[in-house]
Amino acid sequence: MNAAPYTLVIGLEVHVQLKTKSKLFCRCSTEFGRPPNTQVCPVCLGLPGALPVLNRQAIDYAVRTGLALNSEIAKFTKWDRKNYFYPDLPKGYQTSQFDLPICSRGFLDISDSKGAFEPKRVRFIRAHLEEDAGKSMHDEVAGKADSRIDLNRAGTPLLEIVTEPDLRSPQEAKAFLTELRLLLLYLDVSDCNMQEGSLRCDANVNLHIPVDGKTVATPITEIKNLNSFRAVERALTYEASRQWDQWCNDHIAIGGRPKQTRGWDDVQGVTTLQREKEEASDYRYFPCPDLVPVTLTDADLGKARGELCELPAATRTRFVQQYELKEYDSDVIVSQGRELVEYFERAVVAGGPAKRVSSWIQQDILRLLNERQQSLTQLGFSAERLADLTKAIEAGAVDTSRGKEVFAKMLDDAALSVAAAIEALGIKAVDDSELMELCRQLLAENAKAVNEYRAGNAKALGALIGQAKKKNPNADPRKVQDLCKQLIDSGAV
């Protein structure tokens, strides 16, 4: 446990851009990276007379997410206007949800395989749908400062997910975001790409300090401009020590100072004050008269629940139980996402031994994907072929190291079966008498190594492997080693 004189208390607000094809209240495309103001219409431009119509898919994605987060889904949910003036908000209000959000409560369990923190349950307060604002870019021309506004993004559906302040360390926060992101990718509701802005995170942080047997809380800081999970971790670490220093200086508790908004500067590695919320903005929330409520029945929710895919946590556990994988290995596969999970299972169902399939995936498949910057589909090595390969290795038809050659050959030619690749490489099983003969030869030619082994150097025979392979490429290095040891130990040589 940490020896710090305070408890760090963190709540996260995550904005998830849902991957609907069209916007939340109009049918403009949500495609990322298009030229400014080319994906707009009267509705998302907020032109006089334009009216919103709700995207069905956004509701489906929100319900799917809420169910996966163990939330209560509102049977009656409605739309409210959050009124404020900003150039990236063309209507002068954001359509959001105020008092009856589509999802309430819920939780996500997190743990750390390295034991950096105890497994815990992070609770949610709520999740609601709202429309995104446009983009505002600062521009200086001839000494005059302007903002340039691109409304392509205005109207894109966001799911705002708010946690209780249950997180207690930067590591927990990072683990939470990692698991949440994985879950959302599993659900296929978002691209979850922080660089593209489809996943954004703000943090609310303060310290709880024991003072004379009571607990004092410091004023809350909201931290923005967190552009990666790493930034979240670093910013929280910095902020914890900054708030502690500030407390030691001024002993101001919560309520003694208004909530601050600070921006994270990733280059300098500090948070800087953005604005003091002297007068909390009065958003004058009221129900949007242009939109009608959404009602969901038990049948709707039952159907959505039935269509929910297996979630990462469940898959992790199942792989350990069903396939006897180690927790670590199960986690590696699950963390890669559904595509790889399904790949693994297809290979096992096709007869590949689970543990061997798992290590092939981790050592060879993933490495290749990374080197080549390819997706599984692009790699084109089917789960069935991986099953065949691992079966052959398990059965002894080819040893692990020659197996890598077989794999490489199969990669090059999609039509090549394991058997054909083995034959093409001239891999043949070496029978026992051949092997015996080979070992006798090796030992006879390497008296020095034999003597070193007899003298107690267990690794002395390693040098023989290269020679063995030269004599017979099909010789299984392990079998050669073992047989040589046997021969020496038994006094046959």
Next chain:
Amino acid sequence: MSLSPTDVERIAHLARLQLSEAELASYSVQLQAIVTFVDQLQAVDTAGIEPMVHAIELSNVLAADEVREGLSRDLALSNSPDHDDECFRVPAVLG
């Protein structure tokens, strides 16, 4: 309820309306008259009554998630007081 000049100033700022001293004074008087008039509503017993937001109460009006062509950029910018053919331009957002 009574409306102070501070109230009116706060409201004008929330509504982004710049008013002169004279205007603040005259609007204050008029707004007070209107507020006094609508204060009659306080006399109505509304205990247990659901607020009625919509004149005709519908629900579940949903559209299929299909992309439809919007406005060309030229049209989108056509009524803008200041633009650079790509973006709308406004005085800088500071702080």
Next chain:
Amino acid sequence: MEWQFASAAEISRQLCSKQVSATEIAKYFLSRISKHNQAFNIFVHVDEELVLKQAAEIDARRAGGDIELGALAGVPVAIKDLLCTTDMPTTCGSRFCEKYVSPYDGTVIAKMRAAGMPWMGKTNLDEFAMGGSTETSIFGAGRNPWDAQRTTGGSSGGSAACLAAGLAPLAIGTDTGGSIRQPAAFCGVSGFKPTYGRVSRYGVVAFASSLDQVGPMAHMVEDLALAMDVISGHDPLDSTSLPHEKPGYTASLSQAPQRFRVGVVREQIESDGLNAEVKQAILRTLDVLKECGADVREVSLPHSKYWVPAYYVIAPCEASSNLSRFDGAHFGFRAEPLEGKKSKSPLVEMYSRTRAQGFGAEVKRRIMLGTYALSSGYYDAYYLKALQVRRLIRQDFDRAFEDVDILVGPTTPNTAFKIGEKVDDPVQMYLEDLYTVGANLAGLPALSVPCGRSQVGLPIGVQFQGRPLDDALVLQIGHRYQQAIGWRPTPAPLS
């Protein structure tokens, strides 16, 4: 032929039988506009070339034997300058939108375009539809063709006056608290506010979203039905649009039931504020209705005295939010930056100066009222309270409609008032909406038709209100009434 004395239905018949061309009709009304528009400040925008081009197209299609032409093809229509049109500006009577040309057509506009109705022009209105006299327009007050010293009523004053001056056979208005019916009454013409959601609001600049409706105006109820057939119906672009099947309004117009139950609202007919001449006209109307098969009885709407205060909370609240998009950033008017002075926040200054200069006084008042009523600490006492009272008001109507089919009463407490008389007294102005706002709050269909004149010759209107979705019945009763009194298009005699 003096087409100003013909109904739209008659013009339509003559067009269909090729007795007259759409071009001749358009030219006739253009000529009257050039003579009389300026004196009454009715049209904000007239595009002669465009209307003649549109008329010529219809004539060509008819000559070519196009069987798709509907009943109103070639019948020109005047449009309240609050509906978005791509081929002429939509000013909303405001400096903010003085030069605004919408890049899209609203749904009602698109339907009328498809129906082949040429645009006579855009008509004058209270700024952003906020007012009851068409005095808050930046283009100046509209004048009543019956008495140029008096207002046309509002906010669809231009559309009403246009008919009264015989400058078009058909007009479109919007009604949020009576803005079609009251000017119709003041100008001696007919105007209809449909059930909420019956006509699409897509492309109608929003004043109060849960109250606004587009509706037709004309001399004859028959013409209103023809127009409703074109403009009404479900619109997938408007989430508040009614999904219900719409009847053929023209087809069913003559099918008023033999007997029907008429309710007279006790609290309204006995009110002190009701002008004696207006009351007399209403009583005479009830007599006529009795001859038509009406069984007249008194009903009570106990919360009717709260209609106006509830309306003047809800409407400004919604308006304060709807008008936030007018900020000088993306379209419309933007104030010139202040010379020299360096501002702490140039953006906020731009917003505040733009909105202060772009909006007139009444609009600013309503924005501030709405902002106040929605603001923290006041929401429950004002906005929420008003919405609860709204439900009680609707329940009053529901109960009354258990015993009657139609409510009949005065459209306005008085005849047209003088220009300038009420413009500085907001509350007095608001009280003119005494009888009309109820239908907006409850979403009911409501019709005003002329039912008499005052001693000094000012028109008086009678209002018919029905249950939600009983639009056809309301029009049937109105039509029956006009037939019983032998009503004909009656424009004001202009010199």
